[in-house]
Amino acid sequence: MAEETALRVEHVRKQFGALTALSDVSLRLEKGEVLGLIGDNGAGKSTLIKIICGYHQPDAGRMFVAGQEVVLRSVDHARSLGIDTVYQGLALINELSVYHNMFLNRELRVGPLLNNRAMRRLAREHLTDMGVNIPDVSAEVAKLSGGQRQAVAVARAVYSDARILLLDEPLAAMGAKEGVLILDLIRDLKARGDVSVIIIAHNYAQVLDVCDRVNLLQHGTITFDRRTSEVTVDELTELVVAEYRRRRTGSGS
Numbered sequence: 001m002a003e004e005t006a007l008r009v010e011h012v013r014k015q016f017g018a019l020t021a022l023s024d025v026s027l028r029l030e031k032g033e034v035l036g037l038i039g040d041n042g043a044g045k046s047t048l049i050k051i052i053c054g055y056h057q058p059d060a061g062r063m064f065v066a067g068q069e070v071v072l073r074s075v076d077h078a079r080s081l082g083i084d085t086v087y088q089g090l091a092l093i094n095e096l097s098v099y100h101n102m103f104l105n106r107e108l109r110v111g112p113l114l115n116n117r118a119m120r121r122l123a124r125e126h127l128t129d130m131g132v133n134i135p136d137v138s139a140e141v142a143k144l145s146g147g148q149r150q151a152v153a154v155a156r157a158v159y160s161d162a163r164i165l166l167l168d169e170p171l172a173a174m175g176a177k178e179g180v181l182i183l184d185l186i187r188d189l190k191a192r193g194d195v196s197v198i199i200i201a202h203n204y205a206q207v208l209d210v211c212d213r214v215n216l217l218q219h220g221t222i223t224f225d226r227r228t229s230e231v232t233v234d235e236l237t238e239l240v241v242a243e244y245r246r247r248r249t250g251s252g253s
């Protein structure tokens, strides 16, 4: 059978000086799947995402992309393998237009000149394709709402042929309306079936709403892996709270 697992992480460990951020993390992401990564503050979620996107190198462990083992040297290297990340508020250049942002570092040209007309048209088409409503792609990104900015960042990552998309708290600090826009975008991606997504989120209701599976990261390892159809918000909350209580009372893990 063809390899359907988009990403496999095996026994990854990451140390920052004396601090063990990840002790032994293994996870898998199936093709077309949306995986929610949850865990308390400081559990190591961002560290894991930064390893998968090539920003940090792990101290131990292995990674496989579509069945092939990879040793990521950098974010660019990961990107060349179709792994792209969207960080909250970090992805775009505010002073540039929506379409310039979408073609950043891969501008279309006619000879030495920028082909603005083609970039505008393709940006518009692509955003419409993804169900993102941006009235004017020539507008500066600074003029967009937080949700629209996030949507443009996701669209850019997808447009760049990302096959594995890592969203680090895409819904944080967002209004209800903007949150819905991003959730819809993630649903559209899921419907396409060729992009696999890992989302870090603190809102368990949203995780259950949009993800196929959820992984809980606790004391440097994945302690819970379940299909979202088989778990409730209360169960997830209880798992995290129980761990928090254990730590506070010092009764070990």
Ligand SMILES: Nc1ncnc2c1ncn2[C@@H]1O[C@H](COP(=O)(O)OP(=O)(O)OP(=O)(O)O)[C@@H](O)[C@H]1O
Binding pocket: 016, 019, 021, 039, 040, 041, 042, 043, 044, 045, 046, 047, 048
């Ligand atoms: N570059 C770094 N240098 C030193 N320590 C780090 C570094 N990055 C993360 N850490 C530490 O590693 C641990 C895990 O941090 P990480 O940001 O991965 O957690 P998180 O689960 O994403 O937390 P949050 O939900 O609060 O964003 C924390 O104790 C953090 O202080």
